[in-house]
Amino acid sequence: MKDFIYNIPTKVYFGKDQMGNLGTELSKYGKRVLLTYGGGSIKKTGLYDQAMAEMKKAGLEVFELSGIEPNPRIGSVRKGAEMCKEHNIDVLLAIGGGSTIDATKWIAASACVEHDAWDFFTKGAVVEKALPIVTILTLAATGSEMNFGGVISNPETQDKLAASSQLLFPKASFLNPEVTYTVSKYQTACGSADILSHIFEIYFNAEGSMFMLDSIMEGLMKTVIKYAPIAIAEPENYEARANLMWASSWGISGLIRAVQTCAWSCHPMEHELSAVYDITHGLGLAILTPRWMQYCLDESTVDRYVKLGVNVFGIDASLPPMEIAEKAIEATADFLFNKLGLDDTFTKVGIKEEDFDIMAQKACRKGCIAGFKTLYAEDVKKIYEMCL
C-alpha cells in the first residue's frame, strides 16, 4: 500500500434548498462574476433565472460566457480567459455538467497567465495561480464538481487531453438532485456509464488496493447499478437522482483515487473516439468497457474480476474463478446495454474501422497505456475491433 495525501477542500451544498447560500459563497471572493454555461438548457429549466436572482440579491456584477460545448474546446477556454482579464473577474460560476465545469477550471487557470491555454496540456505549463470557482451541477457524471482535473478538446489537432492542478478544486459546489430531473434518459444512461467507468478504472488495479476503499468502491458501484435504471424509468425519482449525483462526485474523488497505482485504460481509449467523432463520452466508455475487460482477462488478472463479480453483482462465490469472471463481464455488459439501453457497438454509433490505426496510435501517444494491463497500439486496435 503506497502513501497518499487526501485533500478534498470543496464544500458541497447538497439538496433541494441550498441556492440561498450561492450569494454568500460567491461574495467571499469578490464582486465580479463570470457565469459560464453550455447550450442554454439552464434558461429553459429556470436555473439560470434562479442563480441570477441570487447573485443580484448579493449585489454581484455578472458577465456571461455561454455556448461551452460538450467535449469542451480550447477555443472556449481562450475566450473565457480573455473575458476574465478584460472584466477583472473575481470568481467564476459554472452552471452545467462536467464539460462546462472542466472548461471553467481551465479558464480560471488561463486567466492568470500570459501564455496560451493549450500550453497547460501540451507544453507542461504548470498552474501557479487560478481564479476561484463555484459550480452548480446539472448532470451526474464526471465528478468534476469535486475534483481538480479537466479534459479539453482541440479540434485543430483532434486531441482531447486531461490535465489537473490542486488549485482547480471548486471552492464550493451546489448539488441539487432536482436539477437533474430534466436530464434525458440517454444522457442519464451516458452519465451513469461514465460514473461506473471511473470506479472501474481505479478498482481494476495492478496492485492490491486497500480493503476499505475497495468496499467503498463496491458500494458506489452498487449504487449506480441500483439507481441508474430507476432514474431512467422515473426521471423525477429524488432518491435515485440523489444517489447517482453523490456517487458521481465520490466515484472519481481523491478518496478512492488514493490507492490508484497505474494509469486508466478505457478513458484514454475513449478520448480518441470522442476527439474524432464527438460522441458522448459515457457512450464510448460503455461500448469499450466489456471488451476491455474481456481482452485483459487471464489467470494473472482473474482475481479482480472475481471480487467484482461476487461483491458487486452477487455472483455465486463457489463457482470457478474464470466462470465468475466471465459472468462479471456479462453482467457489466447487461447493465450497460440492456439496463441502461446504450448502443453496444461502434457500428451502431458510426465509428469506422478506417480510423482505428490513428486513434490507437494517439491513445498510446506516451508509448503505451500503462494501466491494469499494459496496452500498446496493437492491443488498443484489437479492442476497437472487438467493438465493431
Place this chain on the structure above:
Amino acid sequence: MKDFIYNIPTKVYFGKDQMGNLGTELSKYGKRVLLTYGGGSIKKTGLYDQAMAEMKKAGLEVFELSGIEPNPRIGSVRKGAEMCKEHNIDVLLAIGGGSTIDATKWIAASACVEHDAWDFFTKGAVVEKALPIVTILTLAATGSEMNFGGVISNPETQDKLAASSQLLFPKASFLNPEVTYTVSKYQTACGSADILSHIFEIYFNAEGSMFMLDSIMEGLMKTVIKYAPIAIAEPENYEARANLMWASSWGISGLIRAVQTCAWSCHPMEHELSAVYDITHGLGLAILTPRWMQYCLDESTVDRYVKLGVNVFGIDASLPPMEIAEKAIEATADFLFNKLGLDDTFTKVGIKEEDFDIMAQKACRKGCIAGFKTLYAEDVKKIYEMCL
C-alpha cells in the same frame, strides 16, 4: 432525504513517509508551536524526537503541554489556553489519540476568548475564532483527527460533554499506521469498538438514509470486523493498521453523518460511565451496544437490523426478519467480546448498580435521548441493568 452540507477541509498525510511535510504544514501558520501530548509514550516510541527534529529543521519555536489525560479534563484545556496566551502561540500540534486531539481543539478555541473554557459546554458559548491545529494520530478510534468535535470531562461535576465547531477541524493530520504498532491489544480492541460504535450510531437511524451512504457504512463496518482481530493478533500488520486507521477517520466523518436524522444513543449512555468510573470509552461502548440493540428491537425497528445482519455479517437473507435481527445482535456481541476479547459485563469492569439512577438521569439531562428509539432515564437504567 434531508439536505446537507458536506465540508471536510482537513488535509490528510497518510502513510509511512509523510513526516517530512510536518514543518511545511506548521510553518503555514506561524513560528510558535504549542505541542500537546499525553502520558509520554510518544517519547518511548521515538515519535516525539522525530516531530521535534522536523520542527527544529523548519525553525519553529516549540512549547509543550504534556500529561493530557485519557478522557481529557477541562483543567488541561484551561492550562493549554493560558499557555497559548502567555507564549503567543500561532499553531497547535497535537500528538496522540482522540483525547489529546479533543483537548487540543478546545485549547485552540479557549485561547481566543476571555471566558472560561467550560462555558463552551454548559453556557452555549460559541466558537468565533480558534488557533489552527495540526495532528499526528497515534490511535485509530475517535476520528477526532478529521472532524470538528471534542469531548471534555469535568471531574468536579462528574460531567463528560461534547461540543463542536466548524472552526475546530484540524488543518492537517498525519496518519502513519506504523505509529499504531505499539498500541496494546486492549487499546486496539477498545479503539475498534469505538469506531464500530460511531458507525452504528449513524447507521441505526430513525429515518431511511441514503443507499449510497449505507453502502459506505457497511464497507467501513466490514473493514473494522475484518482487520481489528488481525491487528490484535499481529500488531505490526501494516495492512490491518492502515485499514483501521483510515476507517476510524471516515467512520465519524461529515460524509456519513450527513444523513444522520437523530441523536446518538450508546455514546451518551457511555459518557456517564466513563465520567464516573474513568473506564476506557470503547470498552463501555462495547458492553452497552448489544444490550441497546436488544432493547430497541421490535417490529417497527427490525428492518435496520436485517440490513446490518445480511450486508455486514452475511446472515442468510431468506430467514425470518426477527431471526436475522437476533443473529445480528449475536454476531455483534461475538465480535466485541470474543473476537476483540473485551469484557462483556459491567460487573467485570467494576461498574456498580448503585450508580445507575444518577448516571441514567444524567444521560437524559435533556429530558431523553432522542435517538434511534427515544430513551428516557428509566429505559437507560434498564439497559444498564442488562449489562450487569
